Amino acid sequence: KAGVTQTPRYLIKTRGQQVTLSCSPISGHRSVSWYQQTPGQGLQFLFEYFSETQRNKGNFPGRFSGRQFSNSRSEMNVSTLELGDSALYLCASSLVGTGSGNTIYFGEGSWLTVV
Amino acid sequence: AQRVTQPEKLLSVFKGAPVELKCNYSYSGSPELFWYVQYSRQRLQLLLRHISRESIKGFTADLNKGETSFHLKKPFAQEEDSAMYYCALMNNAGNMLTFGGGTRLMVKP
Numbered sequence: 694k695a696g697v698t699q700t701p702r703y704l705i706k707t708r709g710q711q712v713t714l715s716c717s718p719i720s721g722h723r724s725v726s727w728y729q730q731t732p733g734q735g736l737q738f739l740f741e742y743f744s745e746t747q748r749n750k751g752n753f754p755g756r757f758s759g760r761q762f763s764n765s766r767s768e769m770n771v772s773t774l775e776l777g778d779s780a781l782y783l784c785a786s787s788l789v790g791t792g793s794g795n796t797i798y799f800g801e802g803s804w805l806t807v808v
Numbered sequence: 809a810q811r812v813t814q815p816e817k818l819l820s821v822f823k824g825a826p827v828e829l830k831c832n833y834s835y836s837g838s839p840e841l842f843w844y845v846q847y848s849r850q851r852l853q854l855l856l857r858h859i860s861r862e863s864i865k866g867f868t869a870d871l872n873k874g875e876t877s878f879h880l881k882k883p884f885a886q887e888e889d890s891a892m893y894y895c896a897l898m899n900n901a902g903n904m905l906t907f908g909g910g911t912r913l914m915v916k917p
Contacts, residue, residue, distance in 0.1 A: 728905075749901065797854075
């Protein structure tokens with residue numbers, strides 16, 4: 694079974710631009726979540742989607758948004774990019790996304806550099 | 809609010825030595841804790857979870873609610889254990905992980 698796949702793997706953007714990152718969860722998984730990983734702040738939760746609905750959101754500005762499609766694929770968007778948005782963005786998926794015993798699996802991430 | 813603390817950023821040991829990576833948590837609910845490992849140039853992957861009470865690659869971790877700790881242990885470290893290790897706490901809804909800052913384990917030959 695294929696793991697969580699993310700595209701693109703690497704990208705460079707200019708300040709002020711926007712970026713869209715894509716994620717395909719493990720087949721059958723309906724919950725998709727996103728995390729930001731930076732050397733300074735570590736791994737931080739961005740948001741989680743289940744059945745196309747955002748169920749949980751981390752403490753990030755409104756420039757960070759996401760969505761989930763009916764096939765469980767997800768995208769996240771960052772508008773008006775700032776230098777501090779340079780990070781590894783991780784997508785994760787789980788089967789049902791709720792309750793005890795839920796296991797979350799991670800993709801390899803999308804490396805975003807803002808110049 | 810939930811919080812996870814890994815006090816050591818770097819832990820360096822010799823091959824064959826015992827290893828203990830510390831993790832402390834703060835959570836008002838019933839905690840569900842995990843250890844994730846990230847080998848060089850690889851994705852973050854689940855190492856073990858406390859509810860399974862299993863041993864993976866020789867690693868074990870016991871949840872101590874009294875000390876709010878979930879330390880990761882291995883009696884004899886191997887060079888291939890060198891990696892970043894993250895302790896994580898799941899929220900009650902089961903859809904969000906809070907990570908500690910991570911500990912880089914270096915096992916020297």
